[in-house]
Amino acid sequence: MTSKVTAERRTKRGVSSRSPARGAKQSTGKKVAARKAPARKAPQSHSRKAPVTPPADAAKGPRRRVVNTQLDEKAGRAYGGLTAAERQRERAQRLLDSGFELFGTEGYANVSIERVCSHAGVTARHFYEAYPTREDLLLAVLDHVTTQVRGRVLDALAIEVDDARLRPVNGLSAFLEGYLGDPRAARIVCMETVGVSERVERRRRARIDEFARVIEMEAQNQARIYHAAQRDFSLTGVALAGATNELIVHCLLSPTPPSLPRIRRELLLLYLGLIAGDEIARRDIAQLGL
Secondary structure: OHHHHHHHHHHHHHHHHHHHHHHHHHHHHHHHHHHHOHHHOOOOOOOOOOOOOOOOOHHHOOOOOOOOHHHHHHHOOOEOOEOHHHHHHHHHHHHHHHHHHHHHHOOHHHOOHHHHHHHHOOOHHHHHHHOOOHHHHHHHHHHHHHHHHHHHHHHHHOOOOOOOOHHHHHHHHHHHHHHOOOHHHHHHHHHHOOOOOHHHHHHHHHHHHHHHHHHHHHHHHHHHHOOOOOOOOHHHHHHHHHHHHHHHHHHHHOOOOOOHHHHHHHHHHHHHHHHHOHHHHHHHHHHOOO
16 A cells, blocks of 8 residues: 555656646747747838828829929930930020020120020029030020021022122122021121120131132132132131121121122122232123122
8 A cells, every 4th residue: 555655656756747847848938939930020012012001191182293393304304205315405596586685685795694594484494404514505505606607608609600700699698698697697707796705706807817818719610710819818808708807897887788689799809809900890790690
């Protein structure tokens, strides 16, 4: 009986002594599983986004999208059917047109950048994107006008004519119509660019020299036509270009300016007289009905 009770006690102590070990092992297993659970967690999918909570005033109607024009321009996005570069060129052209109008009517010294911007319908920021200074706009207008007129003169001289004596007539007509046909052009080239700065003066002189070279080239052609002595007509071209410039200024300032046909006739007498002689020049001009 005593041995039986002792055996039962030993059995109970054995069970109770082993139970905590098993319990500890199971508890440890649960803790390990809890620590490993985040590693087995499936990655979140980026293909779906959480729904956005609408603003409180969403019921009032859709909001208008505010466009950051500056960012759109820097990114080169199309806006209003034009890219940023196209919009910039379009604004620069409007400023050029406004500069031509205002400098040619009110005078360069009387026109501010704000005045140009208001006339062109652009902001001051857009002005400085196109032209660093007001002087740069004046130079751009000068280049635009002289390039156009020079192109017209060269095209007129290139026209095939039955009578070669008509070549200088065509060239002078294109030149005078290009300037005096629009007094704004003549005023900008011959008056508004004078005395502005050394840089503008250099550009103005360069444009006069371009026309002097055209006169020199045509003088050599006319010398061959009239069988005159071939010589260097470079200084003749400079002199005639200067005389033409002063004649244009006279027409602009005169209260009763002479007509274009009369100006053309006087210049032809001057040009042809230096090449073929005054008598031949008068004869041919009369024969041409000028």
